[in-house]
Amino acid sequence: MVLDETLKKQEDYTIKLSEYGLPFKSILVRVADNNFYVFDGTVSCIFKGKISDWKADLAVKDKRYFSMPAVIDSNTVAVRSLNYRTMENELGKITFKDTYQYQYSSKLLQKQIDGFFDTDGMLLYDEKSKKLVYVYYYRNQYIVADKDLNLELRGNTIDTNKHAKIDVVYLNNHKISKLAKPPLFVNSYCTSFKNLLFVKSDILGRFESTDVWEKASIIDVYNFSDRSYRFSFYIYSENGFKVNQFVVTDNYLYALIDKKIVAYKLNALFK
Numbered sequence: 001m002v003l004d005e006t007l008k009k010q011e012d013y014t015i016k017l018s019e020y021g022l023p024f025k026s027i028l029v030r031v032a033d034n035n036f037y038v039f040d041g042t043v044s045c046i047f048k049g050k051i052s053d054w055k056a057d058l059a060v061k062d063k064r065y066f067s068m069p070a071v072i073d074s075n076t077v078a079v080r081s082l083n084y085r086t087m088e089n090e091l092g093k094i095t096f097k098d099t100y101q102y103q104y105s106s107k108l109l110q111k112q113i114d115g116f117f118d119t120d121g122m123l124l125y126d127e128k129s130k131k132l133v134y135v136y137y138y139r140n141q142y143i144v145a146d147k148d149l150n151l152e153l154r155g156n157t158i159d160t161n162k163h164a165k166i167d168v169v170y171l172n173n174h175k176i177s178k179l180a181k182p183p184l185f186v187n188s189y190c191t192s193f194k195n196l197l198f199v200k201s202d203i204l205g206r207f208e209s210t211d212v213w214e215k216a217s218i219i220d221v222y223n224f225s226d227r228s229y230r231f232s233f234y235i236y237s238e239n240g241f242k243v244n245q246f247v248v249t250d251n252y253l254y255a256l257i258d259k260k261i262v263a264y265k266l267n268a269l270f271k
Helices: 211-215
Strands: 029-034 035-040 046-049 055-061 064-075 076-083 088-095 103-107 121-126 129-137 142-146 151-154 168-171 177-180 187-193 196-201 218-223 227-234 245-250 252-257 260-265
Touching: 029 064, 035 055, 035 064, 064 088, 121 187, 129 187, 129 196, 142 168, 168 252, 196 245, 211 218, 227 252
Parallel strands: 064 121
Antiparallel strands: 029 035, 035 046, 046 055, 064 076, 076 088, 088 103, 121 129, 129 142, 142 151, 168 177, 187 196, 196 218, 218 227, 245 252, 252 260
């Protein structure tokens, strides 16, 4: 489904892939400029096509599993993958212009407990600033790196949870690990636009009203170029449902709330 920025015009398309024989389990679709991409990190494949006809050819088929794909340019995708030697998460990028190449950095994500669950988070690429941003789910930290996976800064959100509050248990002689109980989310969703990082906080702030917290989602805004906190705002629930995902453009914030897409006009604070 394609919508115009006012959400008044809608067009529906069917994506066609060059190959359907793969054991797909977790498909994601991303659009960047005139291209679109179909990812499934569980079978390590990337399809690429044009939005003019919504037909995609297989661009990458590898053995390295990945998650959190973020398109850098037409032939480069940032990903999170698992280092099979340490069994810890690492950030990398896949290039597939002429030949397939995978570059990784084991120094960006910082282990606190196990290096897998405690480094879980969201990977973004901010097209305006040309920066990669990784926001941890369970601690008050985010990372900014350049397109070549060089660390530029580590910043903190305004929450006070510096360490992930998770309980990891190991089974079958440490061959299997799992969480003993649901983890405490600090940052549950995020997006970025023009050096601004928008983070949905899942923890009630010290000066925030419980009544408002029950009716709205709190979005904290940071400028990741100087590590500063800018301000916070609310996105109110629709029919009892809180915001699930959101994106920001020059003029609007678009939020997915239950089965609705809602547009909010941005004022001068966001410029």
